[in-house]
Amino acid sequence: MADQPPFLNLYTCYAAHFSAPERLLLTTQGGETYTYRDAEYCSAQLANYLVSLGLKPGDRVSVQVEKSPESLWLFLATIRAGLVFHPLNTAYTDEELDYFLRDAEPAVMVCDGARRDGLQPLCAAAGVGELFTLNTDGSGSLMSAAAGCSVEFVDAPTATGDVAALVYSSGTTGRPKGIMLTHGNLVSNASTLAQLWGFSEHDCLLHALPVYHVHGLFVAIGCVLMSGASMRWLSAFRVDTVLEHLPHSSVMMGVPTFYTRLLAADDFNAQRCRSMRLFISGSAPLLAETFLAFERRCGHRILERYGMTETGMNTSNPLVGERRPGTVGLALPGVEVRVCGEGGAVLPANEVGDLQVRGANVFCGYWKMPDKTAEDFTADGFFNTGDKGVIAQDGYVSIVGRGKDMIISGGLNVYPREVELLIDALPGVLESAVIGLPDEDFGECVAAIVVPDGPAELNADAIREAVRQRAAAFKVPRAVFLTEELPRNAMGKVRKDLLREQFAARKARD
Numbered sequence: 178m179a180d181q182p183p184f185l186n187l188y189t190c191y192a193a194h195f196s197a198p199e200r201l202l203l204t205t206q207g208g209e210t211y212t213y214r215d216a217e218y219c220s221a222q223l224a225n226y227l228v229s230l231g232l233k234p235g236d237r238v239s240v241q242v243e244k245s246p247e248s249l250w251l252f253l254a255t256i257r258a259g260l261v262f263h264p265l266n267t268a269y270t271d272e273e274l275d276y277f278l279r280d281a282e283p284a285v286m287v288c289d290g291a292r293r294d295g296l297q298p299l300c301a302a303a304g305v306g307e308l309f310t311l312n313t314d315g316s317g318s319l320m321s322a323a324a325g326c327s328v329e330f331v332d333a334p335t336a337t338g339d340v341a342a343l344v345y346s347s348g349t350t351g352r353p354k355g356i357m358l359t360h361g362n363l364v365s366n367a368s369t370l371a372q373l374w375g376f377s378e379h380d381c382l383l384h385a386l387p388v389y390h391v392h393g394l395f396v397a398i399g400c401v402l403m404s405g406a407s408m409r410w411l412s413a414f415r416v417d418t419v420l421e422h423l424p425h426s427s428v429m430m431g432v433p434t435f436y437t438r439l440l441a442a443d444d445f446n447a448q449r450c451r452s453m454r455l456f457i458s459g460s461a462p463l464l465a466e467t468f469l470a471f472e473r474r475c476g477h478r479i480l481e482r483y484g485m486t487e488t489g490m491n492t493s494n495p496l497v498g499e500r501r502p503g504t505v506g507l508a509l510p511g512v513e514v515r516v517c518g519e520g521g522a523v524l525p526a527n528e529v530g531d532l533q534v535r536g537a538n539v540f541c542g543y544w545k546m547p548d549k550t551a552e553d554f555t556a557d558g559f560f561n562t563g564d565k566g567v568i569a570q571d572g573y574v575s576i577v578g579r580g581k582d583m584i585i586s587g588g589l590n591v592y593p594r595e596v597e598l599l600i601d602a603l604p605g606v607l608e609s610a611v612i613g614l615p616d617e618d619f620g621e622c623v624a625a626i627v628v629p630d631g632p633a634e635l636n637a638d639a640i641r642e643a644v645r646q647r648a649a650a651f652k653v654p655r656a657v658f659l660t661e662e663l664p665r666n667a668m669g670k671v672r673k674d675l676l677r678e679q680f681a682a683r684k685a686r687d
């Protein structure tokens with residue numbers, strides 16, 4: 178590779194690795210192919226169009242669209258123009274979007290055509306200047322508007338500390354927080370991972386993750402673009418499609434559910450994986466039994482790594498060396514990881530405590546929440562992840578629990594408080610407690626324990642339906658159990674540990 182060009186933005190750092198414009202970048206599920214030149218030209222057109230609307234560096238572009246080549250060009254265009262990319266899970270309801278739009282105050286919103294009518298009044302109320310559509314097939318008002326723009330674009334110069342993306346995650350209070358990720362965060366993490374995991378232009382990544390979370394967006398795309406590799410660009414994870422594309426791929430990234438679903442397919446075997454060199458897992462704990470069953474079936478030892486939206490990736494099992502099941506491996510180069518006790522003292526190896534991280538990967542703060550930001554960082558600049566961890570003598574990190582009351586279902590974080598607030602507001606409900614129960618497919622699934630208010634009959638299906646009306650489908654409890662009262666400790670706090678024990682044996686899914 179030639180000398181590094183001066184830093185301009187995340188895109189120009191990616192582009193330093195694009196070896197030749199005619200090289201393949203994407204192959205879609207339908208067999209269409211796109212080159213690096215397509216990425217450059219299409220993102221330039223979109224960037225020119227966004228700038229022509231009068232958008233200024235730092236303005237937010239909110240995007241709730243299905244995965245398509247154009248969704249990738251839009252991400253790149255936003256970065257190139259010095260704007261802030263704000264991706265939104267396609268499962269979010271209008272009510273959830275209303276909050277995000279009011280909080281992020283974007284200059285532009287891009288949505289699927291089918292969502293346009295619902296979103297228009299929300300955009301008007303939140304003062305969003307422009308609403309465009311972008312459909313899965315690339316049609317819609319956005320691409321039409323940009324079609325006449327120049328394919329050349331002078332990239333906006335940004336500083337490493339400038340915000341490139343705003344990604345929301347909920348919190349213990351139930352109110353989602355905007356996590357500000359800078360160009361420097363994303364460049365450092367992607368270049369570290371691309372090197373650490375041995376990416377080269379000969380790789381083809383099987384990309385079946387959604388592109389509105391850090392995993393699919395910055396980790397997966399980042400490794401590819403930081404190495405001039407290519408991708409099999411699948412719209413979602415479907416076992417049949419993945420089996421079809423595996424023999425043409427060399428790396429796959431996924432959440433543990435991807436791996437358990439592959440193992441459940443009879444025709445998943447070593448022959449299918451003949452061109453694969455690496456399987457990577459993250460976003461939720463990978464069970465040791467899945468790791469071992471996968472190795473028995475196809476000969477690959479899944480590489481598990483650990484990260485979060487606020488930090489990108491923090492640790493990884495090694496590419497060469499021991500991949501230790503049940504651990505998330507070693508701190509990444511340039512990332513410091515430590516375990517602290519109650520009073521904040523750094524604990525020695527093998528002692529369990531609060532896991533903290535520091536490095537160029539760590540976000541610059543919560544959007545419009547300086548107090549919350551200050552609360553989550555230590556005086557010496559470490560971010561408190563909220564996870565409980567332990568570091569072995571030889572540096573291998575294990576996550577042993579979560580300090581924050583969070584459920585991870587199929588790689589998606591669900592904050593119980595958010596769901597409890599919705600249930601508690603229903604007529605006939607006195608109170609509720611939302612917990613995660615073990616689930617074969619999703620690792621954990623959402624369950625609600627509900628106390629009725631008085632003798633009126635409460636119907637579990639009606640409760641689920643009421644939540645579904647207001648919140649994304651992945652947050653809807655799979656099971657609702659009615660009970661007379663919730664167990665509490667002396668301070669009056671609900672004993673969720675006892676509830677998890679009590680209901681673990683009950684089948685959460687019908």
Ligand code: MCA
Nearest residue numbers: 390391392414434459460484485486586587588589650651
């Ligand atoms: C879909 N559903 C879910 C989930 N996904 N419910 C709970 N948890 C989920 N994760 C709902 C659907 O809305 C539908 O509801 C029902 O489940 C059946 O959907 P199904 O077809 O089985 O699911 P799917 O479409 O196949 O999706 C499952 C999935 C997907 C493939 C596991 O959720 C997925 O791609 N997850 C990856 C998420 C991800 O990228 N996480 C990274 C976050 P109904 O039937 O009621 O309509 S980034 C991160 O965590 C950090 C930074 C990190 O370290 O990576």
